[in-house]
Amino acid sequence: MPRQQAPATRPSRRRSYDQFCAAARALDSVGDRWTLLIVRELLAGPRRYTDLHADLPGVSTDVLASRLKDMEQGGLAVRRRLPPPAAATVYELTPHGRGLLPVLTALTRWGAPALDERRPTDAVRAHWFALPLLSAMDQLVCSGTVEVRLDEGEFHLRTGAVPSGQGGYGYGPAPDADACLVLDAELCLALAHGDHTLAEAVGDGRIEVRGESPLADEIRGLGQGLQEDAGRATRDHRPTRA
Structure with a gap:
């Protein structure tokens, strides 16, 4: 009998709002939970995966890895190897990713009134x-x-x-x-x-x-x-x- 071929698999595609709107397109890239907070961390400079995980309390390793992969595919971040003696792999924002600084600044200004009291569970x-x-x-x-x-x-x-x-x-x-x-x-x-x-x-x-x-x-x-x-x-x- 002829060998049955496995069905072709479709390339994975990130969820999209499928709207011809600049805001919707932007949210296609950064609207997932944790993505903008990862951007916040990388705006301060290149970071190792372990450092990112330490400064993002509450994110699972699977979600962090998935978001970083999405950010690489979306042109927001790159992964590179530091030269010796560091010899560590770090993630850093591309110029496209660094363009989100005004967005984060505006969000911070908008959200500042909500920080009227630090909750016991709040990391800082x-x-x-x-x-x-x-x-x-x-x-x-x-x-x-x-x-x-x-x-x-x-x-x-x-x-x-x-x-x-x-x-x-x-x-x-x-x-x-x-x-x-x-x-x-x-x-x-x-x-x-x-x-x-x-x-x-x-x-x-x-x-x-x-x-x-x-x-x-x-x-x-x-x-x-x-x-x-x-x-x-x-x-x-x-x-x-x-």
Whole structure:
């Protein structure tokens, strides 16, 4: 008897909304659960699979592997081998993937009011506060690196013109930081929500600015300028003697 041929298998296809709409097409790529949070992690730089899993509490290894594979196929991320002595495999965003930074920043600003109270079950990582703080620092003109110190840990931000291939923030301290800001996570969220401005927080001492550089001076100047404006307003409203 002739050997029966196995039925041809169709190539796997990711789910799609099948709508001719830019928002729907975008959600075809990043709408699955965990995908945007993986992007959040990779926006800070290349990461090993084990590090991603450690900083995404609650994701299973199967789901993480599946999402990373989808992101590779969709052109959002690539996997590469680091040269010795590291000799580790890392995932990093493509330029297309890094283009999601404004999306994550807008989502963070929109979601900030929901963080009115930290639940006992909530995990937290210091670098998760980088996105809220990035929006508050858009006004800075000087380019450079700002190290941020919270009780939860440290991360760093890049202001002004960001070098090609780098994201707006990174993990841990920056040895070559142009400025260092010491504040708390609550203030990061208040800045994101618009309850305070960077100038107000520096001016009233809720943010301690360290470092000697044009960038550090610019940040200090925001607070000093606000204090000077307040002083002028007080003088202008002071009653004159007859």
